Amino acid sequence: xxxxxxxxxxxxxxxxxxxxxxxxxxxxxxxxxxxxxxxxxxxxxxxxxxxxxxxxxxxxxxxxxxxxxxxxxxxxxxxxxxxxxxxxxxxxxxxxxxxxxxxxxxxxxxxxxxxxxxxxxxxxxxxxxxxxxxxxxxxxxxxxxxxxxxxxxxxxxxxxxxxxxxxxxxxxxxxxxxxxxxxxxxxxxxxxxxxxxxxxxxxxxxxxxxxxxxxxxxxxxxxxxxxxxxxxxxxxxxxxxxxxxxxxxxxxxxxxxxxxxxxxxxxxxxxxxxxxxxxxxxxxxxxxxxxxxxxxxxxxxxxxxxxxxxxxxxxxxxxxxxxxxxxxxxxxxxxxxxxxxxxxxxxxxxxxxxxxxxxxxxxxxxxxxxxxxxxxxxxxxxxxxxxxxxxxxxxxxxxxxxxxxxxxxxxxxxxxxxxxxxxxxxxxxxxxxxxxxxxxxxxxxxxxxxxxxxxxxxxxxxxxxxxxxxxx
Amino acid sequence: xxxxxxxxxxxxxxxxxxxxxxxxxxxxxxxxxxxxxxxxxxxxxxxxxxxxxxxxxxxxxxxxxxxxxxxxxxxxxxxxxxxxxxxxxxxxxxxxxxxxxxxxxxxxxxxxxxxxxxxxxxxxxxxxxxxxxxxxxxxxxxxxxxxxxxxxxxxxxxxxxxxxxxxxxxxxxxxxxxxxxxxxxxxxxxxxxxxxxxxxxxxxxxxxxxxxxxxxxxxxxxxxxxxxxxxxxxxxxxxxxxxxxxxxxxxxxxxxxxxxxxxxxxxxxxxxxxxxxxxxxxxxxxxxxxxxxxxxxxxxxxxxxxxxxxxxxxxxxxxxxxxxxxxxxxxxxxxxxxxxxxxxxxxxxxxxxxxxxxxxxxxxxxxxxxxxxxxxxxxxxxxxxxxxxxxxxxxxxxxxxxxxxxxxxxxxxxxxxxxxxxxxxxxxxxxxxxxxxxxxxxxxxxxxxxxxxxxxxxxxxxxxxxxxxxxx
Numbered sequence: 001x002x003x004x005x006x007x008x009x010x011x012x013x014x015x016x017x018x019x020x021x022x023x024x025x026x027x028x029x030x031x032x033x034x035x036x037x038x039x040x041x042x043x044x045x046x047x048x049x050x051x052x053x054x055x056x057x058x059x060x061x062x063x064x065x066x067x068x069x070x071x072x073x074x075x076x077x078x079x080x081x082x083x084x085x086x087x088x089x090x091x092x093x094x095x096x097x098x099x100x101x102x103x104x105x106x107x108x109x110x111x112x113x114x115x116x117x118x119x120x121x122x123x124x125x126x127x128x129x130x131x132x133x134x135x136x137x138x139x140x141x142x143x144x145x146x147x148x149x150x151x152x153x154x155x156x157x158x159x160x161x162x163x164x165x166x167x168x169x170x171x172x173x174x175x176x177x178x179x180x181x182x183x184x185x186x187x188x189x190x191x192x193x194x195x196x197x198x199x200x201x202x203x204x205x206x207x208x209x210x211x212x213x214x215x216x217x218x219x220x221x222x223x224x225x226x227x228x229x230x231x232x233x234x235x236x237x238x239x240x241x242x243x244x245x246x247x248x249x250x251x252x253x254x255x256x257x258x259x260x261x262x263x264x265x266x267x268x269x270x271x272x273x274x275x276x277x278x279x280x281x282x283x284x285x286x287x288x289x290x291x292x293x294x295x296x297x298x299x300x301x302x303x304x305x306x307x308x309x310x311x312x313x314x315x316x317x318x319x320x321x322x323x324x325x326x327x328x329x330x331x332x333x334x335x336x337x338x339x340x341x342x343x344x345x346x347x348x349x350x351x352x353x354x355x356x357x358x359x360x361x362x363x364x365x366x367x368x369x370x371x372x373x374x375x376x377x378x379x380x381x382x383x384x385x386x387x388x389x390x391x392x393x394x395x396x397x398x399x400x401x402x403x404x405x406x407x408x409x410x411x412x413x414x415x416x417x418x419x420x421x422x423x424x425x426x427x428x429x430x431x432x433x434x435x436x437x438x439x440x441x442x443x444x445x446x447x448x449x450x451x452x453x454x455x456x457x458x459x460x461x462x463x464x465x466x467x468x469x470x471x472x
Numbered sequence: 473x474x475x476x477x478x479x480x481x482x483x484x485x486x487x488x489x490x491x492x493x494x495x496x497x498x499x500x501x502x503x504x505x506x507x508x509x510x511x512x513x514x515x516x517x518x519x520x521x522x523x524x525x526x527x528x529x530x531x532x533x534x535x536x537x538x539x540x541x542x543x544x545x546x547x548x549x550x551x552x553x554x555x556x557x558x559x560x561x562x563x564x565x566x567x568x569x570x571x572x573x574x575x576x577x578x579x580x581x582x583x584x585x586x587x588x589x590x591x592x593x594x595x596x597x598x599x600x601x602x603x604x605x606x607x608x609x610x611x612x613x614x615x616x617x618x619x620x621x622x623x624x625x626x627x628x629x630x631x632x633x634x635x636x637x638x639x640x641x642x643x644x645x646x647x648x649x650x651x652x653x654x655x656x657x658x659x660x661x662x663x664x665x666x667x668x669x670x671x672x673x674x675x676x677x678x679x680x681x682x683x684x685x686x687x688x689x690x691x692x693x694x695x696x697x698x699x700x701x702x703x704x705x706x707x708x709x710x711x712x713x714x715x716x717x718x719x720x721x722x723x724x725x726x727x728x729x730x731x732x733x734x735x736x737x738x739x740x741x742x743x744x745x746x747x748x749x750x751x752x753x754x755x756x757x758x759x760x761x762x763x764x765x766x767x768x769x770x771x772x773x774x775x776x777x778x779x780x781x782x783x784x785x786x787x788x789x790x791x792x793x794x795x796x797x798x799x800x801x802x803x804x805x806x807x808x809x810x811x812x813x814x815x816x817x818x819x820x821x822x823x824x825x826x827x828x829x830x831x832x833x834x835x836x837x838x839x840x841x842x843x844x845x846x847x848x849x850x851x852x853x854x855x856x857x858x859x860x861x862x863x864x865x866x867x868x869x870x871x872x873x874x875x876x877x878x879x880x881x882x883x884x885x886x887x888x889x890x891x892x893x894x895x896x897x898x899x900x901x902x903x904x905x906x907x908x909x910x911x912x913x914x915x916x917x918x919x920x921x922x923x924x925x926x927x928x929x930x931x932x933x934x935x936x937x938x939x940x941x942x943x944x
Binding site: 005007023024025026043044045071072073075100101102103104109111125126127129130135138139141142145146149153156158159160161162163164165175177178179180181182184185187194195201202205208215218219221222223224225230231233235245246248255256404425426428429430431432433434435436461462463465 | 477479495496497498515516517543544545547572573574575576581583597598599601602607610611613614617618621625628630631632633634635636637647649650651652653654656657659666667673674677680687690691693694695696697702703705707717718720727728876897898900901902903904905906907908933934935937
């Protein structure tokens, strides 16, 4: 007896006629009048279930098989045969069906064999991976994550996990969560009457990180090619379809590199991940294409959109030129494009979808709208920043060449009312063998929203935070 | 001109006589009386530096090359040749040395070309990856992390990132950090005078996770084979050489599995990771063997210890038998072994190192010392828990078969004064197609302590939290 996953059984790699054992959960059960039950069994290894054909000659047919409902767990032992019906190529002629666990009160079991709304499933976070759509998203998330690690490893990058709890606010990138073990009601006080964080666990006020970039730069200055891939946090209103308070971020950083190298890396990166998912999770993409994919018909659906992306060559446009393009267009924008303002999603999507029609890298933004660590260009007005815009979503990656010149960094910090002495170690990197370097960051869940065609970023993370789900 | 990493240049895969460009940092510079400088250049891609031979005929020889000190950054262009000296097989005859960044005040540059203490380097967290030892640890950490993802992926596991911020305390596994955006000094109050966490970001009191296990069990009940690999937190005294407040944990969970399957998975897992590191980072292990490895000569050093581990077959011992072995031994223990008490590190090491002499899985512990979710054995006294003990460190993995029977789970919860109704979704998993399942957990940094032979777990994490390093 050969224990196989549903995926292995369906792949045609198991010899037809051999005895196999499959373990999983019932997706559906259908009984023929001739006294045969057709049980679709899934184990999470792939989108399709395998059909087990259970004859009424089985000893437990009346007492157990006929009581199997969606979600019940079982072991099927039998012969792998070519399927007579349409759909799957293989099925199992069952010699034995071992029922492991039934479903209490099948009528109220939340995961009925029908299409549920995403809202409903979010409140069933512990059960939703059993649904076709979240099974697909879970496998795609895995394939994408592995493709990310593989892409970087093959190119000689080193994964660095930067601190989650930190005393630095990185770039003032967003509102932060405080991390503390002090008594919440009666915290110890300083003589001046403030909270005495000197008595807290870390002996100072500490937060959840908003970005690992500054920390990973130090590793870049030693290992040359590094990346983070870990959780980051923003305590901003996350009650939208586009924001998460807790999300995973990917931040590569390369030494001996300028903004053009950075754009090249971003293009190679996105294409490699999309290719991997297209190759490895075609079944799940096809399923999503048949459901959520209907929402993006203008782009030909999910698979067509990813394939077009992979085959495109990215356009590079200067921010200043992009503003001109927007101004010259006849498009009515909610926000009028203006040099010195950041691009809005409507501008980004117009550029990528209509004006240029493929992914665009907008480069060299006005310094006043960009972070202190971005490298000042020779024009004295713009910095070497970039955003990668994708058709159908807008900005998907943001990056920059970093300011590697200590005097320029200090000048920019002072201009932005930052205290250089608070950044001692970061400044050290510019004092000790400084090199040109660049990097970018992207949210993993935002990437999955694009890959899976999701309408709400909560569906890209295993456990969404919704009021209905008590323990998150 | 072919831009290559130091690793590529030294591997013998670049044609001898070809023009190459290497970019990196100076490890050392030595000048011959004949007017030639030998510069050892490192870029983090491997342990060994490459030697660049710079003749005094270079235009910038006097003004720049002779001012290169440890830590300065440069680009070397020249011809890859076979090395005349001992040590490396290849070196670069430089046509050009471009100095990118010198070192401010080389006398006080913290990373002098000598062996520093680990204590000193911890206070130079942003620079220590430039040292030989932390370069090695950083690369080994990467190789081990990738081997972990690869091991699971090849076996059909799916990576699940469970929530970092959570309202559940998992298993009462340890002291937790509170996560909040409330005013620390004057938090809002409830009518009863407590802190009104209903006004906090998550509308309830929230913490940093101590384990993803309970959450990942839900995914196990849908995908069959899953694992977490992410940060976890314990607000315990971490001022020891064995504890970290923030560390990365690996937690696989398998469905249709019992404790024996779990032990098998643990054995295959550890061997696969050690094999990968032995294959991929032999250079770094050899370096560490020549320094920290001296501390474990009784086990033949670092590489010998890992090789012995990989070649051993694990012994399985019942907890009750292990207690008997300890009692019968003539060894003087600080803590007398007694049925009903947990094993101490001295007991674990005696078993693995002296009594049995190879890795040991101790199985079936008394229920009173183990968590509520572990499966009750038929004897009514022990639960299906296991610890994997490794020679030289003691416990390295802890795991269990989970209680999949709802009535048994409820009974055990009540015995331990836990409220079943607080675990609604966890109990649901036992109501809807429950299956036998098992899993284990291990700390990634603890694994690295073992692989790298470290004396302090702070050296296994990229950014140690030490008072000397202001921003963690």
